[in-house]
Amino acid sequence: MSMIRHGYVAGPLIGLFWALVVATSVAVAFSFATGGAYRPGGLFAALLGAGLGALAVTSPRLAGPAGLCLGAALSITPLSPVVTGAEVSGWAALLAGGAAGAATGWPVAAMMAGCPAGALTRHEFEHAVIRFLTGFGYVFFTAIVLIPFYVMVMTSLKNQSELIRNPLDFSVDLSKGWDLFRSYSELFGQFGFGGYLWTSFLVSVLTVIITLLFAVPGAYAVARLRFTGRAAISRSILLIYMVPMIVLALPIYIAFSMAGLRNSIFGIVLIYPVTTIPVALYMLQGYFRGLPAEIEEAGLMDGLSRLKVIWTITLPLSMPAMASVSLYVFMIAWNEFLLAFMLLDDPSKFTLTRGIASLNSSEIPRQHLMAGSVIATVPIMALFLGLERFMTRGLTAGSVKG
Amino acid sequence: MTARPPETATGPIGRHGGAERAEPAPPQGRNPLERREARLAWGLLLPTVTAVALVVILPLLAIFWISVKPVGLADLRPPEPVVSEDLRGRPEAVGDEATLRYRLRNSSPDQPVANVVLTDLLPEGLEIGALDPRCTLEELALRCELGDFAGGHRETLEIPVTIGQAFADAGMELPDSPPGLTGRSANVLTSGNFTFENFARIFDGGEFWGVLWVTLVYTVFGTIGALVFGLFAALLLDRSFRGQGVLRGLFLFPYVAPVIAVAFTWIILFDPFSGSANALLIQMGVTNEAINFFGQRPLALIMVILFEVWRYFPLSFLFILARMQSIDTDMYEAADMDGASPFQQFWYLSMPQLLGILSVLFLLRFIWTFNKFDDIFLLTGGNAGTRTLTVNVYEQAFAVSNIGAGAAVAVVIFGCLLAFSYFFFRFLSQEEGL
Incomplete structure (x- = not known):
């Protein structure tokens, strides 16, 4: 084991593993981008990586340029780090090889930075390993997150026959112009997705408002006021938060069937807030507890009533928490599927998620399904990316204290 | 959390020490202020609790x-009598004979409907012939008391007219x-008819234990x-670098996107x-034929677990x-x-600090999953060995159309949930002081 803690062993080893990661990533990226046949050249990629790793230890400055040149040069020989199919042009192969080489050379040099060729201290060795793992982590997580969304968007721009001919070809034909967005125009035109979008928006906003109306006073009471049964209430909030929706959905379905509330937006708006109130209550009470009680006490001393204190002191102070709770509740309502699926049958009253579910049939081409998914995903993503700070803080600060 | 005054301080010794220095008696019971606070609290909580x-x-x-x-x-729609009305005989001129026909049936094939009464307002200008003995006619209002309809009962009522x-x-x-047609029928949901068949049904057959096993895995x-x-x-993002915010946002995508969108994408x-x-795997030579x-x-169970992760x-x-x-x-x-290496720092410093949040997350995620x-x-859809308890509720209730059995599975889920939350609260009380 101590052998491994030498620059001339660790360097090539890390280079080898990294080259495999890079070759696979480059092959997948090129395949998905062009639809051509690329695959990692296992053994040759590993050998190239090992060589570059050794170079990175002995002369780190050279590893990057050497990787670029070697990768490109090898790509026209059978020893390429990224093997290409016959129909792939030489230039593309050159590009893929060069990219793989460069993406191996420079990072490996960075990973082995400060490591001499001889014996390594434990610090030097572990730092190199950690840098390798970090690099791997970035590539890995970015890939697993991006690939599905990439597939979603690109599939929605293609048509059925193109998809079946080559499932890997996600390149878009820009010459088609607006015709690329045919699925979208059909969804908005024939399938009434404009209406679903509006319904989803309306339902979500109403859910947020109603949830806050109920949760703010409740959370304040649990967080600040002393009364018997406070601990029990505080616990049952969590408990109710954990009751599975499907267990409740069954009686709700029965009750709504009998009361004639199925197939109505009113019924949906009635039921959504109740599923979100416990979450909101839990998050808000965590935040209220963190607010200094002294300010409120000062307000009380100055003769304000409790309700006045809540209105003029506590609420303005908790605007950030309100924003994050609203965002979270909006997200839950927007993404809700089970209740909408069970309670809505009439296409004129669908929410977006229910609308997408109705696209899942063999008669409807699947680019429509993906286009519908994009329509549902884009607004919530945009909202979320714009307000990401609130979301992150609210989720973590309110729910579980560290 | 009720603020109890420290009673020991005013115990016999304290009183002994200075009888003239009248110790202010700590408030006993609940004073008006506390009562008002509690009233307010319940007032604020009432809408939510309701x-x-x-x-x-x-x-x-x-x-x-x-x-x-x-x-x-099917029992959700209680059995009811159904009627359709038409005029037979193709009358063309005044004085033609025709038949006013009511076709009646019980909507349920097996449940009886009692006291069926048909009422109808006949159109003007019809001369009514012989009436069925169960019917009465007052001016234009027809009323027939048809008695009880057995399950699946059908009959036709004919009135000759000119x-x-x-x-x-x-x-x-x-x-x-x-x-108009009215009748009284028993609703299974409110009747005094009980059975343990639902539980017997879900527990035997061996299927249940398979489902439970899949759920646990x-x-x-x-x-x-x-x-x-x-x-x-x-660990990757616990450092500041350019683009950290972007990556953090990116990593949250799977959680924020609607489940239906990402599930269909998968x-x-x-x-x-x-x-x-599959195309990629075949191209890379990992597999020769497409994998389902x-x-x-x-594989399906592994895939749904990967999706969950x-x-x-x-x-x-x-x-x-x-x-x-x-x-x-x-x-x-x-x-x-002190010379601790990065891995040692992670293992001996970070991990103990993270253990609390990790275990809380484990319990929470366990219950939610x-x-x-x-x-x-x-x-x-619960096929290919991926049927969990929750999917089973849906399967039983809607695919097999047995609401009772679905509810029985739901009761089992609820029981498990209670057991989990017992552990959760025992643990959380130490962890968080809740």
Whole structure:
């Protein structure tokens, strides 16, 4: 084991593993981008990586340029780090090889930075390993997150026959112009997705408002006021938060069937807030507890009533928490599927998620399904990316204290 | 949390010490101020408690009730008599003979309907012939007391009529007034009819234990996977660099996107015939023939677990990252000075600090994963060995149309949930001081 803690062993080893990661990533990226046949050249990629790793230890400055040149040069020989199919042009192969080489050379040099060729201290060795793992982590997580969304968007721009001919070809034909967005125009035109979008928006906003109306006073009471049964209430909030929706959905379905509330937006708006109130209550009470009680006490001393204190002191102070709770509740309502699926049958009253579910049939081409998914995903993503700070803080600060 | 005054301080010794220095008596019981506060608290909580009771507690009770009732999906629509009315004989002129026909039936094939009464307002200008003995006619109002309809009962009521001038003028058409029909039927949901058949049904047949096993495997591996990946992702982002915010936002995508959108994307990505994943694997020489990812027995379960991990690692990542960033950096500097290596620092310094949040997350995620329905339902519909308890509720209630059995499964889920939350609260009380 101590052998491994030498620059001339660790360097090539890390280079080898990294080259495999890079070759696979480059092959997948090129395949998905062009639809051509690329695959990692296992053994040759590993050998190239090992060589570059050794170079990175002995002369780190050279590893990057050497990787670029070697990768490109090898790509026209059978020893390429990224093997290409016959129909792939030489230039593309050159590009893929060069990219793989460069993406191996420079990072490996960075990973082995400060490591001499001889014996390594434990610090030097572990730092190199950690840098390798970090690099791997970035590539890995970015890939697993991006690939599905990439597939979603690109599939929605293609048509059925193109998809079946080559499932890997996600390149878009820009010459088609607006015709690329045919699925979208059909969804908005024939399938009434404009209406679903509006319904989803309306339902979500109403859910947020109603949830806050109920949760703010409740959370304040649990967080600040002393009364018997406070601990029990505080616990049952969590408990109710954990009751599975499907267990409740069954009686709700029965009750709504009998009361004639199925197939109505009113019924949906009635039921959504109740599923979100416990979450909101839990998050808000965590935040209220963190607010200094002294300010409120000062307000009380100055003769304000409790309700006045809540209105003029506590609420303005908790605007950030309100924003994050609203965002979270909006997200839950927007993404809700089970209740909408069970309670809505009439296409004129669908929410977006229910609308997408109705696209899942063999008669409807699947680019429509993906286009519908994009329509549902884009607004919530945009909202979320714009307000990401609130979301992150609210989720973590309110729910579980560290 | 009720503020108890320290009684020992005013015990006999204190009083002994200075009788003249009148110790102010601590308030006993609840003073008006406290009472007012409690009243306000309950006032603030009341709307929430009512709403939640209506939509959570009541349905829970209903689930218990339904689980011991022999009720199917069809029973939700109680049996009722149905009637359709038409005029037969093709009358063309005044004086023609025709037959006013009522076709009646019981909508339920097996449940009886009692006291069926037909009422109808006959159009003007019809000369009514012989009436059925059960019917009476007052001016134009027809009323027939038809007695009880057995399950699946059908009958036809015919009244011979002669066309008069007024009817011919109105166009020989029956007016658009549907006849009224009432009847009393027993509703299974409210009757005193109980059975344990639902439970017997779900527990035997061996299927149940398979479902329970799948649920446990899915829950345990889904939870651990999401935690491990979340920890890894949090370690990656626990440093400041350019683009850190972007990456953090990116890593949260799977959690924020609507489940239906990402589930369908996975299905299309892993489609056995035209999925990109299969094409890629074949091209890379990993496999020779297309793999049916969501349709084969062990693989489908692995895939839904991977989906669960993929979708929920962001949540663990967020919590773990928040905890990491609150750890004091001094500690690491001190450890650095003492010569601790990076892995030692992680294992001996970070991990103990993260253990609390990790275990809370484990319990929370365990319960939520156990409760998860949408994901599996959308990905496989519970086929190919991926049927968990929650999917089974849906299967029993809607696919097999046996609401009672579905409710029985729901009761089992609720029982498990109670057991989990017992552990949760025991643990959380120490962990969080809740």
